[in-house]
Amino acid sequence: MDIRFEKVTKAFGSAVVVDDLSLVVDDGEFVVLLGPSGCGKSTTLRMLAGLEEITSGEIFIGDERVNEVATQRRDLAMVFQNYALYPHMTVAGNIAYPLRIRKLPLAEISDRVARVGALLEIGGLLERKPRDLSGGERQRVALARAIVREPRAYLMDEPLSNLDARLRVQMRGELKRLQHELGTTTIYVTHDQAEAMTLAHRVAVMHKGRLQQFDTPLTIYDAPANRFVAEFVGNPGMNFIAGRIDTATRAFIGDKLSLALDTTQLEKLKGVAPDQRVTLGIRPEHVHVTTNESSDWLPASVYVTELMGSETFVFLNLGDNRIIARAASEFRADVETTVWIKLDMSRAHFFGSDGKRL
Amino acid sequence: MDIRFEKVTKAFGSAVVVDDLSLVVDDGEFVVLLGPSGCGKSTTLRMLAGLEEITSGEIFIGDERVNEVATQRRDLAMVFQNYALYPHMTVAGNIAYPLRIRKLPLAEISDRVARVGALLEIGGLLERKPRDLSGGERQRVALARAIVREPRAYLMDEPLSNLDARLRVQMRGELKRLQHELGTTTIYVTHDQAEAMTLAHRVAVMHKGRLQQFDTPLTIYDAPANRFVAEFVGNPGMNFIAGRIDTATRAFIGDKLSLALDTTQLEKLKGVAPDQRVTLGIRPEHVHVTTNESSDWLPASVYVTELMGSETFVFLNLGDNRIIARAASEFRADVETTVWIKLDMSRAHFFGSDGKRL
Amino acid sequence: MLNHTSKSVLRYALVLLALLAALTPVYWMLTISLKREVDQFAVPPHWFSFAPTLEHYVDAFVRRSFGQYLVTSAIVAVCSTGCALLIGTLAAYALARFSFPRRLDRKLSLWILSTRMFPPIVTAIPLFLMMRDVGLLNTRASLIILYTGFNLPFVVWMMRGFFLEVPRELEEAAMVDGDSRLGALRRVLLPLVAPGLAATAVFCLIISWNEFLFALVLAQTDAAMTLPVGIAGRVTQYEIKWGVMSAAGVVAMLPILVFAMAVQKYLVRGLSLGAVKG
Amino acid sequence: RRNEPQSGKTLTLAVNSGVEGDALKQAALDYEKQTGVHINIAEFPYANLFEKELLDLNAHTGAYDLIMLDDPWFPKFGKQQLLTELTPLLESRGQKGPDADFVPASLALGREPYQTGALYALPYVGNSQLLFYRKDLFAMHTLMEPVTWDEVLSAAKIISEQETAGAPGGGKVYGYVMRAAQGNAAVADFMPIFWAFGGEMFDAGGQPAVNSAEGIAALNFMLELGKYSPPGYASFNADDVGAHLLQGTAAISINWPAWISSFSDPAKSKVIGKMEFTAMPGAKNPGRAEIGNWLIAIPRDSKNKEAACDFLVWATSAEQMKRSAERGNPPTRKSLFNDPELVKKFPAYPAQLRSLESSRPRPRTPFWNEIENAFGIYLSKANSGELSAVDALNQANTEIAKILERGK
Amino acid sequence: MAVTARARGIGSDRNLAYALVAPSVAVLLALSIYPLIHAVTISLHVSAGGLSRWSFGNFVRLVSDRFFLSALAHTMIFAASALTIEFLLGLGLAVLLNQKMRGRGLFRAGLLVPMMLPTVVVGVVWRLMLNTNFGAINGTLQGAGFNTTGLTWTSSPGLAMISIIAVDVWQWTPFMFLILLAGLQAIPQEPYEAALIDGSSAWQTFRHVTLPLVKPAILVALLLRTMDLLRVFDQVFILTEGGPGFATETISLYIYRTAFRFSAFGYAAAMSFVLLLITNIISAFYIRVLQAREL
Ligand SMILES: Nc1ncnc2c1ncn2[C@@H]1O[C@H](COP(=O)(O)OP(=O)(O)OP(=O)(O)O)[C@@H](O)[C@H]1O
Ligand SMILES: Nc1ncnc2c1ncn2[C@@H]1O[C@H](COP(=O)(O)OP(=O)(O)OP(=O)(O)O)[C@@H](O)[C@H]1O
């Protein structure tokens, strides 16, 4: 079932929290909503679910305009950010509820509940009350209650946020498989880079209630529409270096640095006036760093290094710019020491003063 | 203030959820509790806070045995996994509560509240009620309520789980600074690799209520005490290849593969009987992969690739072992095609049949 | 959402119907209190058109000492309600939040309840003798004590139920924040059970305000005579003074009505919204 | 006089809230003015006064110095020795006893045993049942004042059948209205008929005999009369009867003198000047009313017996009782019944005196309450059609027997 | 969600717990122990000819007392019918007024009014309105052209019982309404949203979410109402005094007469114990059925 938001706005009192949102989710598509805390993701889902009145605009499920349709009749399944379990029912009761009210045969209900329970590794807790569960277990119950049905669409609000990495990877896989098999349209809110990248057909990035970019994960990552997306997506986010384009030297001139540009890039940047401020963006993994001096690499001083185990983030002072480089886990360098870096200019992005991608 | 768990056990009815836990947190130390969902992390914190009765064992704060000490006299600050905000108070009221109880002068209270509010970027929400907040905002209020005080120790139960990556990095930094400045002992539950690695002086890994390993982040990562830790820490976790040690050929023999071992490793593995099953563990980043054939690299067939944007995970079938390699973001390979891999044996780990590190 | 309006129309209709049923007799009483005896029995009844007189109000509050009864009733009702709420809430809290050894809490709750099961008529005499022996006969104090006792079981059970409904985390948070148990009770728990508290208060007040039997038994002179007893006195051997009774009834009703109006705003949607995840 | 009431003293009276109580209240105020003795009046509902007084006196609280009693209650108080004998107090005042002006039938009520025994209470209000009837209607249908029950019945019949729209407001006028609510009401309205038909509660051997042939005849007659009573009379009490008479929707009834003044009160009555009052009709026996006097007694545990007695004597004195009479309470002194002023105000006084002198008390047994209750229930059941007269009286008889049995 | 696990008494808390219940227990002990002992002793005494002696006579008399047995029956009928009606009406109103609607506050207060009147007044007003000949009800009906012959409300055995039930319903439905409303108000919003999403109809939500969550309030309401109904006294006393005949005599009325009018306190106490027993059984039943969580 495809889902359409048309110029949807939501305001609480004077505060506009979803602002003129237009979004088309195709049938069977898996869309991830990405955005800073408080940007309006949950509100968007809740409007779609009919739990919040729409201030203005229209929402369609399939061809049906659902603005006035009661929640129960929208046939959606939702994982609430705060679980919203039934406190008086056992885990099994919680999961079975949507089936029970649909008058499914008891045999099938218990069978389905058992299957989902096993899938989410809460099979052993079915007789417990929610209050006797750990946070992650509660979250999985909430998830189970949603996926036990086959609704017109799944709405999931950070369904894995309280799970450990291992379990999360696993659940991620299960959800992907499930969605693939059933082909159920899914809108999924997450803060987890990996989930967004691996699950989404397309990612919608929101900021302050406005849609910033809506595209495939890789495009979002490799061709962010603006500085906000570029910085928000990716962990750590993209590095920015302020400067200008010097067509004469065919280079990008920043504070104490000049970076050669290739033809294609110059093509792209033709429109830019010589004096116009331009921001160069480059992702940490495209900043190569080494401790042993080498010509035509740029010197930079180490501000601090963060050891992640699998890799090392090196925070560098390059002129008056602070940039981060991704290095191998073995990389070590003392604070204040000078290291040499090379920016892979082929992967550089350029943004105008309005923050838009050039 | 140092904190000591001595043989602490907690059972709900017959279910033992914390099992004979002994742990010494030094004064001013920042300890991260890591473990799968439902392994007993929250319970541990709750026992320390005096919210759950201890089934057996003792807990000390400083030199004081606190088993019988009432919560409010333990002077701890806690961020609850499920926030537990006061619904009838405004955000400001929530944050001010612990100060009001301590009868601080109003001026100071409002001043502190404002500071913390600004720090956690909820300055604009101070007059709202919790029900009018987004998930992440609520979580930050919970966090604010804890850090507004200067208690004997902070207990934080997944305090950043509902925040977006950017904000999380930022908060992480703030917490680190705060803890560094105040030098307040902190016990911190998280599922986020990065948080554990960057914040912790030491990490305690729990599994099924038992302590698995308690050591610095890097040691946990580079010298996991057993298979569980090795697999649980790291994302994706460590690869495992079953096999045995052949002292004759000085190699590790697995299914359809033989890997040469250097002297130091043979030293370590001397004790192992020839027929004994041994598991070789190696992290994805130590599995190098390339598409162009090269001698003395092992052939493996691609099962699937996951594009993370900043990097690419390559799932490989090596004999009947499934292993994952971390590759650059540019790496591409079609499913089923053969690629060549090289295991950095210097970084290999070996585990006995009991799962213990050899 | 769908046919929103028609639904709410129906709702209003039903509520108004209920209101009509509830208030018609009260209105009738009001008219009676303003009618001369002859009109009170007129057939067909005069619902609206009759010559009003304040005769009965004068009779009740000027010629008879209903004014004084009113004061006594008020003092007794307010004090007993206050006491019952205070100590009852504390007990309810303990019974809801602590696990006593050997299921003692369960036994206690049941016992407390059972004290309300015995027909008052039989306890009236021993209580009368008791009060005589402690020299409280014919005092307001005796009534305050008794009514506190009557209301306790209600308060305990009512509040206990509401406390059980409040997420325990909230209190835990309060205690971690350094608040004493009672502090948490006052600052966190009570605001959250305000609806229950309000309902309980209204009910206690009504009970003590209208209690008849014990007021009758314990009062020997006007010193401790409450309104209901005074009113009942208007059922005389030969006739019933409908007018005076209604007048007194109207007046008796007003204070409670005001109180109910005042507290009903606390009967608002439970606040555990957004409090906890789960 | 020896014990001049010293001022500053306080007396506490328990009174019935109603006309009698009110009268005594007024008197108390006057007394206070005269003597400075403060009199503290505690009013209680008639329905509870008996219990209240009994409980209090049994508990020896000494809270009351004087109590008002309805005469049927007296035996209980008398038997249980809860009251102060008055004669010694009177003698200490130089009186050899109550003066001869009191109507003997009334004074007898205050003695235990009845008539003959020691004096424990003085009569204050001299109620006895009267037959009320609408003289206007009687005139209209040329009927004589009824002296037998059969005349009452036929009159009721005629009026019921003919006055179908004679009531103010155009309603039907019922020939008769009686009260047959269980308990006191039914019994009170039945006893005069019962006695007139020759029935007796107890036979010579003291055994209950309500189901005697006479009794059954009497009850059947009552049911006959009931046919001309307003529907639902089986649950009527004095107030319903009063309402019917005041509204002019019923023509005849047995009722108490306390009502008489109401009929001339425009605020209450639609039949001003149309009511006539007369003594009980007879049948086999001459008619005899049930007496219902209010007595005043001094509890045993009173701490101010002297002062109390002073007030008692004062309040029951001729001139004070006259004031009370003016306030609507029938006196208990012959002199007052014949007092011209009063007779002018209350034309029924001669009739009342006759009725009073010939009246009978309810059987003087301490179990009267219980008996009256049981008896009343069955009378009421008979009137509401639940039981036939015979069954009702038989069952009543057995119940009464049981009660006496328990009493032994 | 309503987390209701019980706090594990920690250290000093346990003493606090006792301190908290102490006052209530003290008051109730003071007010109930002596009366109870008193009642037990007198119920086990019968007085024969002046002197009284120990005996089970009073309890023996119970079984053969026609009045007692029918009073018991009346009480049961009365309590059962009144309770059912009051509960259903009260619940309905509570649900109705639980939603937001303009003037809700006034409506709520208005619906509580009947409960605020002194019972004597309620009794008297209704007695006046139900009066067969002058009552407002029959009067109005006649005015509307109905034939009211036979509508002898409190005067005919059948109707009298209905009348007192009706009056009790009128007076005490507000009580149910009040408690249940408070109960409803205490339920958090989240489960309702979940129920909507899960597609449950209004009725299903009510049945599966609201009812279970409001159980504690229901329990209290039923318990207290039942007790009071079984002990009903004032209204009936004013309205019918148990009549006509014996048609509406309830236990309490009969106990009252026995104790006060006939001074047979022992027997009254004996009857009270029967009532106590019945009340106990019923309460225990409720608690078993309705106790949402461990007591
Ligand atoms: N009241 C209780 N009764 C029974 N079992 C309980 C109770 N509370 C928690 N448990 C169980 O104890 C185990 C540990 O719970 P705990 O909350 O400590 O887990 P956790 O490590 O915090 O998990 P998560 O990361 O999901 O929060 C869980 O399996 C949970 O089911
Ligand atoms: N009832 C309300 N009244 C006023 N403002 C509200 C209300 N509910 C939400 N908001 C505001 O709307 C904004 C968007 O809320 P929403 O829950 O959609 O954020 P979100 O994107 O889900 O954030 P998070 O990732 O933290 O959950 C937030 O700033 C929040 O403060």
Ligand SMILES: [Mg+2]
């Ligand atoms: Mg959200």
Ligand SMILES: [Mg+2]
């Ligand atoms: Mg947890």
